[in-house]
Amino acid sequence: MIRNLLSGDLPRSRLLSAMLLVVFCGLALAPFLVPGARSLNVAATICVFVVLVASYDLLLGYTGIVSFAHTMFYGIGAYGVGLALHGMGPSWWAIFVGTAGALSLSLVLALVIGLFSLRVRAIFYAMITLAVASAFAVLASQLSDLTGGEDGRTFKVPEILQPGFRLFDAEILGRAIDGKLITYYLVFCSALALFLFMLRIVNSPFGRVLQAIRENDFRAEALGYRTVIYRTLANCLGALIATLAGVLMALWLRYVGPKTMLSFEVMTDILLIVVIGGMGTIYGAVIGSALFILAQNYLQLLMAQASAAMSGAPLLANLFHPDRWLLWLGVLFVLSVYFFPTGIVGRLRTRALLRRLR
Amino acid sequence: MSEPLLELDGVHTHIGQYHILQGVDLVVPKGGITVLLGRNGAGKTTTLRTVMGLWHASRGTVRFAGGDITQSPTPDIATAGIAYVPESMGIFSDLTVRENLFLAARSVKNADRMDEARLEWIFGFFGALKKFWNQPAGTLSGGQKQMVAIARAIVEPRKLLLIDEPTKGLAPAIIQGMIAAFRELKQSETILLVEQNFSFVSALGDSVAVMDGGRIVHSGAMAELADDRDLQHKLLGLSLDNHQ
Numbered sequence: 001m002i003r004n005l006l007s008g009d010l011p012r013s014r015l016l017s018a019m020l021l022v023v024f025c026g027l028a029l030a031p032f033l034v035p036g037a038r039s040l041n042v043a044a045t046i047c048v049f050v051v052l053v054a055s056y057d058l059l060l061g062y063t064g065i066v067s068f069a070h071t072m073f074y075g076i077g078a079y080g081v082g083l084a085l086h087g088m089g090p091s092w093w094a095i096f097v098g099t100a101g102a103l104s105l106s107l108v109l110a111l112v113i114g115l116f117s118l119r120v121r122a123i124f125y126a127m128i129t130l131a132v133a134s135a136f137a138v139l140a141s142q143l144s145d146l147t148g149g150e151d152g153r154t155f156k157v158p159e160i161l162q163p164g165f166r167l168f169d170a171e172i173l174g175r176a177i178d179g180k181l182i183t184y185y186l187v188f189c190s191a192l193a194l195f196l197f198m199l200r201i202v203n204s205p206f207g208r209v210l211q212a213i214r215e216n217d218f219r220a221e222a223l224g225y226r227t228v229i230y231r232t233l234a235n236c237l238g239a240l241i242a243t244l245a246g247v248l249m250a251l252w253l254r255y256v257g258p259k260t261m262l263s264f265e266v267m268t269d270i271l272l273i274v275v276i277g278g279m280g281t282i283y284g285a286v287i288g289s290a291l292f293i294l295a296q297n298y299l300q301l302l303m304a305q306a307s308a309a310m311s312g313a314p315l316l317a318n319l320f321h322p323d324r325w326l327l328w329l330g331v332l333f334v335l336s337v338y339f340f341p342t343g344i345v346g347r348l349r350t351r352a353l354l355r356r357l358r
Numbered sequence: 359m360s361e362p363l364l365e366l367d368g369v370h371t372h373i374g375q376y377h378i379l380q381g382v383d384l385v386v387p388k389g390g391i392t393v394l395l396g397r398n399g400a401g402k403t404t405t406l407r408t409v410m411g412l413w414h415a416s417r418g419t420v421r422f423a424g425g426d427i428t429q430s431p432t433p434d435i436a437t438a439g440i441a442y443v444p445e446s447m448g449i450f451s452d453l454t455v456r457e458n459l460f461l462a463a464r465s466v467k468n469a470d471r472m473d474e475a476r477l478e479w480i481f482g483f484f485g486a487l488k489k490f491w492n493q494p495a496g497t498l499s500g501g502q503k504q505m506v507a508i509a510r511a512i513v514e515p516r517k518l519l520l521i522d523e524p525t526k527g528l529a530p531a532i533i534q535g536m537i538a539a540f541r542e543l544k545q546s547e548t549i550l551l552v553e554q555n556f557s558f559v560s561a562l563g564d565s566v567a568v569m570d571g572g573r574i575v576h577s578g579a580m581a582e583l584a585d586d587r588d589l590q591h592k593l594l595g596l597s598l599d600n601h602q
Contacts, residue, residue, distance in 0.1 A: 205467065208457050212450045219448035222410055223462050223510075224436035280452070357497065 005196060007203040011283060013352035016345060020283060023290045027188060031181050032173045041252075042297045044184055046289050047191035048249045053273045054198050054285035055241035061280030062202055063234040064214035066122050068267055069113065069129035072136045073239040075262035076109075077102045077246025079140065082153055082256035090156035099247050103240055110239035114232035137262040152257020161186070161251065187248045194241055199282055201237065210234050211280070269296075276336050278343020287344050295332060300325040363388040363518055363548050364409065369418035371401075371408045378404045380572035381418065386518070391540065391549045393559040393580060395594060396569035402552040403445060405569070406520045409550075410442045411435045423517060437464065439517030445526060445552075447507040451496025455487055455506055458495050462510040472513065480509045483539035501532035512543065519549045525558050537561060556594065560584040568593045 003010060011017040023046075026033065030043035052074055059065040080102025081095055088094035109132075117128045140147050147153065157179075159165055165179035175181065201207050209230050212220040217227045250256050260266075269292065277288025300322045310316040320328075340347040364386040371379040379401050386392045394402050407413045409420055411432040420428045427435050436442075441462070450458055459477075460469035481488040484505040490498055495506050504524055511519050525533045533555070540562050543549065553559045559566075563580035576583075576593050583589055 205460070205469075208453060208461055211453060212461050215450045215452060216448050218412055218432075219444070219450070220461075221432040222412065222436055222442045222444075222448070224433045224464055225461075226431075226433045353494070353497070357493075 007196075007200045009199055009203045009282070011345075011349075013348040016283065016287075016348040016352075019287055023286055026290075031184055032175055035175065037180075038297070040180065040184055042293060044187050044252045045249075045297075046293045047187050048245050048252065049269075049273065049289040049293060050285050051191045051194045051198075051248070052242055052245040053270055053277065053289055054195055054282050055238045055245065056270050057274055057277075057279060057282055057285055058198060058202065058210075058234060058241070059238040060274060061278075061282075061284070062207060062214060063210045063231055064122070064217075065231060065235060065238075066126040067129040067235070067238075068126055068264075069109075069133040069136075070238070070242050070270055071262055071264070071266045072133040073106045073110065073242040074246040074249070074266065075136070075140065075256075075258075076106050077243035078250035078256045078261040079147060079246075080105070080243070081247045082155055082250045083146065085157060086153045086155040090158050090162075092158055095158070095247075095251070099244070102243050102247065106239045106243040107236055110236045111232065114235040115228075119228060133262075133267070134264075137258055137264075140262055141258050148257070150258060152255060152260070154255045157183070157251060157254055183252060187252050190244070190248055194244060195282075195286070198241065202282055206230075206233075214280070272333060274343075276333065276340070276343060278340070278345035278347070278349075281343065281345040281349070284343045284345040291344075295329055299329060303328065360387045360389055362386065363423060364550065365419075365421040366405070366409070367419045367421070369405075369408060369415045369420060371404055371413050372416045373404070373413060378572055379408060379415070382408075382569075382572070382574055384567055384574055384577070386548065386550050387565065388548055389544075390564035391544045391551050391559075391562050393563035393566045394550060394552045394569060395554075395556070395559070395566060397595070398554075400569040401572040402569055403522055404572075406442065406444075406522055406550070406552060409435075409520060410440065441511035441516040441519050443507045443511045443519065443521040443524065445522040447503050449495045449503050449506050449510070451494065453495060454492050455495050455498070456491050458506050459487075459510055459513045463513045465514060476513065480512060483535070483542060484509055501528050504528060504532075504536075508539070512547065515546075517548065519543075519547055520552075521549060522552045523554060524551070525553065525555045533558060556590070 011020055027043055027047060031040055052070070056070050059067055059070070077099070081098035084094045084098025084101065088097065113129060113132060117125045141150055156162065160179060161183045162179040165182070167177040167182065171177070202210070209220065209225050212223070213225070213227050213230055220227055246261060249261070253260070273288035273292045274284065276292060277284025277286070303320045303325055304322040307317045307320040307322065310320060336344070342350065362385045364384075366382050366384040369379050369382040370377065382401070382405055384405070394405065396402050404413065408415050411427070411430055415428050418428070419426055422435070422438060422440065425438070427438065450461070453461070456469055460466070460472060463472050466472055486502050487505055487509055490502065495503060498506065508521065508524060511521070524536060528536070537558060540549070544562070544564070551559060551563070560580060560583075566578060566580045566583050567574050568576040
């Protein structure tokens with residue numbers, strides 16, 4: 001059954017299986033294991049980033065498309081549902097209209113960008129997507145009457161998803177079953193479903209053609225595949241899934257703004273996570289997102305504790321001062337690329353394969 | 359001579375500023391092996407790539423099974439029934455042997471539905487593929503990768519196979535296996551084979567064309583060329599004796 005659920009693409013490494021299991025259980029039980037708004041926020045962000053990064057992996061890792069427009073599609077999803085809820089009031093209908101509108105806009109944009117640009121060389125395509133994404137971010141900031149400009153928009157969600165809502169009075173494992181918990185599990189289950197869907201895609205014949213195109217597009221053409229069509233389809237699929245990730249993030253935050261949804265920082269985070277996790281593996285999105293977002297949220301805290309513990313050695317205490325957390329995040333990234341050039345998942349799988357072949 | 363399957367008529371191909379093919383006239387008859395010989399840089403690979411539409415002819419016509427394919431896109435040429443095994447093999451190293459073959463089996467929707475009898479026929483001459491069936495193709499040796507490349511071209515019946523230097527860099531024992539495989543293949547397939555190893559092709563070829571300077575300078579039966587050392591010297595600068 002698990003093999004079927006994972007579309008036959010098992011982790012193929014014991015250590016990787018253990019790591020995935022830990023992340024899965026951690027996310028599934030997060031509201032009960034680590035109470036508190038911050039930890040739940042971290043868990044929800046990991047869920048959303050798993051989807052967002054895996055959808056980017058579909059482009060970069062499986063098809064070899066370098067795109068900088070992924071945050072644009074993510075932002076379209078977030079703004080779509082956010083503006084619909086802001087304008088139409090907190091209802092499921094507004095969520096449906098916002099999501100459908102965002103998916104349609106993303107599909108059209110991905111199709112247009114894909115058909116016009118995927119014929120050109122990779123570097124030019126990357127530049128085109130960067131230009132389009134930048135223009136879109138500026139547009140979102142400029143259209144302040146509609147989008148709230150730089151401040152963004154806060155909005156209400158349907159009652160069942162509001163923090164004040166109680167499904168029932170009794171607590172389960174010491175935790176109230178409130179709207180926040182329901183929203184978390186909505187995000188978790190949607191992310192899980194989308195992740196399994198992406199696993200299915202990459203392990204389908206369509207996914208194999210994408211991999212063939214990434215490795216040698218001339219050869220794929222010589223086998224009879226119209227690579228432009230396949231690349232455009234992959235581009236559209238990646239865009240649609242990123243849009244859904246944006247929808248989930250907006251529902252979780254109950255806020256949309258250009259810095260959170262459309263900034264280039266989000267794009268660099270996605271790129272870093274794909275590289276850390278391992279390109280062309282899908283599972284890399286899970287490991288990479290979990291490690292990166294945990295580091296992003298708790299490294300500063302850990303460093304504060306380390307710095308306090310080293311107060312006797314001023315040089316070390318200064319080196320681990322929480323203000324230097326970005327420096328250490330950078331060091332961790334460099335180390336991970338050095339020791340895991342094919343990403344954590346790539347390295348673990350290669351090691352397991354070599355052991356099998358011996 | 360049987361009816362022509364592939365005809366190149368006055369084909370010129372430019373790659374950037376270079377004029378590589380300078381009026382190639384070539385006929386590949388249906389059935390058997392036609393060998394394309396020539397020195398390095400004579401235009402053999404460019405001829406195959408032009409037939410495949412990977413580089414388009416700037417002048418002249420390429421006709422396949424009666425239809426003009428000169429300006430057809432590569433995927434259309436492939437679906438018309440031409441399979442191409444490039445010199446670089448072009449295998450997909452991250453995919454398994456099974457997945458590599460499945461990608462070429464365009465008529466089936468699922469890798470489990472590939473024609474088993476045909477696969478057994480392929481395993482008959484490339485037994486290693488059965489052994490490494492679920493192994494990433496990138497982990498195979500050079501000879502095994504070449505087997506994958508050829509197996510991929512014949513996983514479904516094709517009208518014409520274009521094969522570019524299949525013995526390049528292979529050990530003599532593997533080349534002997536290849537000779538046996540090609541001998542059997544030519545009973546059912548039409549092959550246009552580019553090769554530098556004259557002793558290999560002289561044992562296999564039915565007809566031969568020799569290229570020089572982007573043109574065909576000789577064409578005829580392989581047996582005639584194999585028997586005529588003076589002609590070999592004149593056309594190729596070698597004799598069969600030196601290469602056995």
